[in-house]
Amino acid sequence: MKAQLLVMSTPDGPFTILAQDGVVLASGWTAEPGELTGQIHPELRPGDVEAVTDLGSISRAVEAFYAGDPAPAMTVPVRQKSGPFRSHAWDVLRTVRPGSPVTYTEYAVLSGNPKAVRAAASACAFNAAALFVPCHRVIRTDGSLGGFRWGLAIKESLLAREATESLLAREAG
Structure with a gap:
């Protein structure tokens, strides 16, 4: 099945999306599609990929995020495949x-297993759909950033952008 590939310019650098039938398979801050295809579960990995200039609502969600509205990115359909805990944990991340970042410990609790801190961290590490499944919102208990496949500078930028928008929304509301 053919997938669509879009590379968008963002303040954090090129953001590439691999999607199929309006559903994100993988995304991240890279201009190299090969960095994304390896993250897609083999059963979901597309055979053919075509470059496109727009992905409709997916593109608009990324633009909205960088314009100060992160909500649309959480409604973009995403398809990832893994075991039950990790799949559930990815859904939880979208909430x-x-x-309001959470710690890995809090993320494990939200995911239904307070003792599964390492499994929660693993869900972040194996998340192929960055931004749409916002693993950047998970930090260490001591408040430090922890890891991020796309680099800590991007994670810090995303968190700062969301903190600013959250503060503005609270002041307006």
């Missing part, structure tokens, strides 16, 4: 409020 973490922008501007």
Whole structure:
């Protein structure tokens, strides 16, 4: 099945999306599609990929995020495949409020297994759909950033952007 590939310019650098039938398979801050295809579960990996200039609502969600509205990115359909805990944990990540990062321990609790801190961290590490499944919203218990496949500078930028928007929303509301 053919997938669509889009590379968008963002303030954090090129952001590439691999999607199929309006569903994100993988995304991240790279201009190299090969960095994404290896993250896709073999059963979901597309055979053919075509470059496109727009992905409709997916593109608009990325633009909205960088314009200060992270909500649309959480409604973009995503397809990833893994075991039950990791799949559930990815769904849970999409409910973490922008501007309110959680620790890996809190993420494990939210995911239904307080003792599964390493499994929660693994869900972040194996998340192929960066931004749409916001693993950047998970930090260490001591408040440090922890890891991020796309680099700590990008994670810090994303968190700062969301914190600013969250503060503005609270002041307006």
